Amino acid sequence: MTTPSANPATKSAAKAGSGPDMSRPILELDHIHKRFTRSLDMAEKVANLFGAGLQDQVVRAVDDVSLTVARGEVVGLVGESGCGKSTLGRVIAGILEASEGTVKYHGKEVSKMTGAERRATDLTIQMIFQDPMASLNPRMRVVDIIGEAPVVHGIIRRSEIDGYVSEVMRKVGLDPTTRMRYPHQFSGGQRARIGIARALAVNPKILVCDESTAALDVSIQAQVLNLFMDLRRELDLTYVFVSHDLGVVEHISDRVAVMYLGRIVELAKTEAIFEGPNHPYTRALLDEVPRLDATKKQFTALKGEIPSPLAPPPGCHFHPRCPFAFDRCRQERPALKEVGQGRLSACHLNDTAEGNPLMKANAPSVTS
Amino acid sequence: MSKAVLDVKDLSVSFRTREGLVTAVNSISFSVGAGEVLGLVGESGSGKSVTGLAVLGLIDPPGEIDPRSSIKINERELIGLPEEKLRRVRGKDVAMIFQDPMTTLNPVLRIDTQMIEAIRAHEKISEKAARERARQALEKVGIPSADERLKAYPGQFSGGMRQRVAIATALLNRPTVLVADEPTTALDVTIQAQILSEVQQLCSETGTALVWITHDLSVVAGLADRVAVMYAGRIVEEGPVSAVLEAPIHPYAAGLIGSVPSRNKRGVPLAQIRGMTPSLTNLPPGCPFAPRCDYATDICRSTMPEPTPYEGGRAARCHHPLSAPTPAAA
Numbered sequence: 001m002t003t004p005s006a007n008p009a010t011k012s013a014a015k016a017g018s019g020p021d022m023s024r025p026i027l028e029l030d031h032i033h034k035r036f037t038r039s040l041d042m043a044e045k046v047a048n049l050f051g052a053g054l055q056d057q058v059v060r061a062v063d064d065v066s067l068t069v070a071r072g073e074v075v076g077l078v079g080e081s082g083c084g085k086s087t088l089g090r091v092i093a094g095i096l097e098a099s100e101g102t103v104k105y106h107g108k109e110v111s112k113m114t115g116a117e118r119r120a121t122d123l124t125i126q127m128i129f130q131d132p133m134a135s136l137n138p139r140m141r142v143v144d145i146i147g148e149a150p151v152v153h154g155i156i157r158r159s160e161i162d163g164y165v166s167e168v169m170r171k172v173g174l175d176p177t178t179r180m181r182y183p184h185q186f187s188g189g190q191r192a193r194i195g196i197a198r199a200l201a202v203n204p205k206i207l208v209c210d211e212s213t214a215a216l217d218v219s220i221q222a223q224v225l226n227l228f229m230d231l232r233r234e235l236d237l238t239y240v241f242v243s244h245d246l247g248v249v250e251h252i253s254d255r256v257a258v259m260y261l262g263r264i265v266e267l268a269k270t271e272a273i274f275e276g277p278n279h280p281y282t283r284a285l286l287d288e289v290p291r292l293d294a295t296k297k298q299f300t301a302l303k304g305e306i307p308s309p310l311a312p313p314p315g316c317h318f319h320p321r322c323p324f325a326f327d328r329c330r331q332e333r334p335a336l337k338e339v340g341q342g343r344l345s346a347c348h349l350n351d352t353a354e355g356n357p358l359m360k361a362n363a364p365s366v367t368s
Numbered sequence: 369m370s371k372a373v374l375d376v377k378d379l380s381v382s383f384r385t386r387e388g389l390v391t392a393v394n395s396i397s398f399s400v401g402a403g404e405v406l407g408l409v410g411e412s413g414s415g416k417s418v419t420g421l422a423v424l425g426l427i428d429p430p431g432e433i434d435p436r437s438s439i440k441i442n443e444r445e446l447i448g449l450p451e452e453k454l455r456r457v458r459g460k461d462v463a464m465i466f467q468d469p470m471t472t473l474n475p476v477l478r479i480d481t482q483m484i485e486a487i488r489a490h491e492k493i494s495e496k497a498a499r500e501r502a503r504q505a506l507e508k509v510g511i512p513s514a515d516e517r518l519k520a521y522p523g524q525f526s527g528g529m530r531q532r533v534a535i536a537t538a539l540l541n542r543p544t545v546l547v548a549d550e551p552t553t554a555l556d557v558t559i560q561a562q563i564l565s566e567v568q569q570l571c572s573e574t575g576t577a578l579v580w581i582t583h584d585l586s587v588v589a590g591l592a593d594r595v596a597v598m599y600a601g602r603i604v605e606e607g608p609v610s611a612v613l614e615a616p617i618h619p620y621a622a623g624l625i626g627s628v629p630s631r632n633k634r635g636v637p638l639a640q641i642r643g644m645t646p647s648l649t650n651l652p653p654g655c656p657f658a659p660r661c662d663y664a665t666d667i668c669r670s671t672m673p674e675p676t677p678y679e680g681g682r683a684a685r686c687h688h689p690l691s692a693p694t695p696a697a698a
Contacts, residue, residue, distance in 0.1 A: 080556040081527075187644055188412070217411035217583060217645075222627035222638040229637060244556060247586070251629035251638065270634065288561035290586035292613055292628055299565035299590060302558045305526060 025107075026238050027069040027092065027125075027206060032101035034062035034087050059309045061087040062098075063262035066336075069206075074232070074239040076253030076270070078246060078285070080306050084262040086210050089242040093127040093208045123153060126199035130211035132191035136183040136198075142169075143179040146197045153202060165201070171234075172197045172227060189220035196227065206238045213248060225252060246289045250274050258282045261309060261317040264336055268343035276359065278345040281318045283358055284366045302366065316348065323366055324349055324357065372399035373442055373577045374423070374462075374545045380434035381418050381427055387649040392418045392431075394601035397675075400545065400577040400594075405568075407588030407609065408581045409624070410598035413645055416581045419598070420547045423579070424464050425454045441544055460490045463543040467550040469534035473522040479506075480518040483537055490541050505536040509566050528559035535567065542574055549581045564591055585628055589613055594681075597621045600646060600656035603675075607682030615691040617684040620657045655687070663688040 038057040040048065048054055062084045069075050077085040090096040092103065094110065103110045105121050113121055129135040136145055146168055147161040156164045166176035172193045183191055192212065199207060209228070213221040229252060231237055243249050249256055250270055257267045258281065266279040277283040284302040304321045307313055316334050319325040328348045336346040339356075349356040357364055381393040393415040400406045410416040418427070425446060427433050439446045441461050446454065466472055474482055483502035484495060493501075499518070506514035509532040522530055531551055538546060548567070552560040568591060571578050580591055588595050589609060596606040597618065605618040616622040626632075626639035643660040646652060652659055658668040665688070673685045 080558060189644060218585070218624060219411060219627050219641040220644065222629075222640040225629065226637045226640060229635075245629075246557070247629040251632060251634055285557060288557045289630075290560075290564075290584070290590045291630055292586050292589045292625065299561050299568055301562035301565050305528060305559065306556075 024071060025068045026071040026073075026105065027067075027240075028102075028104040028107070029065060029067040029088075029092070030102045030104065032062055032065045032088070032091055032103070033060065033099045034084070034091055034096060035060050035099045057310055060262050060312070061309065062091065064101075065259075065262075065264050066101075067257060067264065067267070069238060069240065071205075071238055072232070072236060073255065074241055074253045076249035076256040077240065077242045077259060078244065078249050078256060079259035080244065082261070082306055082309060083259040085242045085244075085259050088259070089127070089208045089210050089240060092206075092240055093125050094122050095127065119153070123149075123202045124205040125208065126202065126204035126206070127208045127210065128195050128199050128212045130214050132188070132195045132215075133183065135195060136191065138183055141180050141182060142186075142194055145183070145194060146179075146201050149198070150201050155202060165197075168197045168201050171200065171231070173223075187220075188216055189223060192216060192220075192224050193227070196224075196231075200231070200235070204237070206240065208240045208242070210242045211244070212241075214243065214245065221248070228252065246285065247291075258285065261306065261312050263317065263346065264344075265318065265347070266343075266345045267336065268340075268345075272340070272343050278339055278343060278350070278356060278358060279318075279347050280322045280324055280349070280358060280366045284321075287365065300365070316346070323364075326352075371401060373402050374579070375399040375438070375440040375443075376419075376423065377438040377440075378434075379419065379422060379437040379439060381415075381422050381437075382432055382434070384430040384432070385649070390648045392601055392648060393422065395434075395437075396598070396601075396603045398596050398603065398606065400579060402544075402577055403572060403575040404594065405571060405578045405580060405592045407592030407595040408579055408598065409583065409585055409588055409595055411583055411624075411645055413600075413648065414598040415601040416583075416598050417549050420464065420549045420579065420581050423545070423547055424458055424462055425449070426458075426464075456490065459486060459543070460541045461543055462545040462547065463538035463541070465531075465534055465538050465546070465548045465551045467553055469527075469530040469551075470522065472534040472537060473530065475522050478519055478521055479533055483518070483540060486537055486540050501540065502536075505540055506533070508539075508570065509533075509536045510562065511536070528555055528562065531555065531559075531563060532566070535563070535570075539570060539574070539576070543576060545577045545579065546571070547579045547581070550583070552587065553582065553584065560587075567591075585613070585625060586630070597624065600651060601648065602656070602685065604657065604686070605682075605684040607678075607684075608680065611680055611682060617678065617682065617689045617691060618657075618686045619661045619663055619688070619690060621684075622690055623660075655685070663690075 036059045040054055040056060044054045065088060077088060079085045091098050110121055143165045147165045150156045150164060151158050151161060165179055169176045169179060174190060174193050213224050216224060241253055253270050256270050256273045257264045260281050266282045273282060277286055302321055313320050315331045316329045319329040334346040334348045336344050339345045339350045377397045378395045379393055380391060380395050382389050382391045408416045421427055422433055423439055437447055480499060480502060484498040487498040487501055503514045503518060506517060511517050511532055525533060552563050582588060592609050595609045595612050596603045599620050605612060605621045613625060616625055623641035629638060632638045641660055646656055654670045655668045655673055658664040667687050673687045675683050675685050677683045
């Protein structure tokens, strides 16, 4: 198997060139909410007749999130399971409808588009899933898995499918002669490439990757991550990269958004986040990532677990686990606001007279 | 290193399949001392999990442990023990934690039933005393209000808590050796850190020898004393963690370490190992890594390199060692 190797010329060009153009965002999320409601069942409705006073259970999977993505940018979404990062990814990809708020593509509201325009926009935002075996139909040949969408959407004619699919397969480093095979005849890394090829076949501009390398071995993960970066250069792609793996996110993202219980708690350039996190939760996450260079270290742990999203704590969701929490944190939700150059953080510590202890030299530890 | 409590010599495990005999583990040897942590690292299909299962005698047909293999716990040979005797060893002298705690836990039984059963299977003590020990075990792994939680069912715990219950159960009889097969892979980093810190503490307290099986080098870096890197059923390199991570001898170990994202500069393509792991049914002659190796020569393609000891308690199987440290005097 061959992978398109990085061309040193384009590499240095990408490095020397200016960063993504923030003035022309390709994607704007404006106060997105996504709620999942479990309505009462029969027994509970009957109980209510007798005055039990039960109410629908609502999970705020995404709770008022705003995010702007520039063209050509890679934005990493990180957080623990249940923080809403995958739900947000799905809202961006148009798989889930937001309960409130708007998604704008090139400044135009996606939900207001109709007909051909809407279909075209939906095609430009594609999603790549974690488990390729669960997202590839085991009874379809690879040529049909990759070629079905472009035929249906009139990008190519049915007679052109062989040539077109071969070309897309070559792009992701798959051997086109294997196109008549079924997904189970491929290895894990190759299946991941099939998933990528299927997304690329409709000429997307934005790829939403949901834990796309989480199931792969490190050496295969490296190949797939390199492929993502090569494709970004070749095809001028924008990525929203959802992952719990901070090492991966640090490597490929331009900016990182850290989520906790449905909210973005910190959003900044990757270097800024990893060199000096502002939010105590970010700091805790970073402290706990096992690293190669930290041999035989004493593992420390943040106390407690992520609370139930059915009944999140009031004020700042993180306050029960935060060693710096004070009264205001328990009452008032901190706004996500600018606390430094291009850095947004939602933490009341930044408003205190002493300032945020994490931003000073010798920042104290947040883990015990 | 203190005296080895787990001593594995020439362990081979093979499976009869329709495609022929697959040797998943091919004559590997390692030993772990009391209180020591050995990280067993490899990619899918390298044989690391089969090794762990073999130590507990949990290889079922069509799998077969080569009768010439030797697995000794505290000098006692386990290979060839009848099933009846093995049952007494398992859970008492050697215990295992799995990736999915539900492999250990029965979903329809309360935690206390399961834990008390595990204690009383090996020891004649009263139910009351067993319950007290189970309670202490839960407290030790950081489960709050252990008394109440004992009465819960596995389904009432979160993923991280469930894994703690599985760890507490494994440690109930103070095993000499604990085999952990990717127990934190499915967990979030914060929960992983909690569990790693608890396991670290427990092992140093009780002197349990720990074999930590994982594909995640960074976890091994923080946790283990020694690391063994497996590839296609063989240990290709072994040594103290810091030495191996700083200057690997085997090109595969080097490739594996190099492909970890945090080892690479941001925005620069990751170092990658070309090709993919070979199928165990169709291994190339000679070194199995040769087709993917940048340093391979004719000898690599024809002859399997023998394990060579190096200074500093290291060993590797390679004809062309990188960063060549001095070979240990024979």
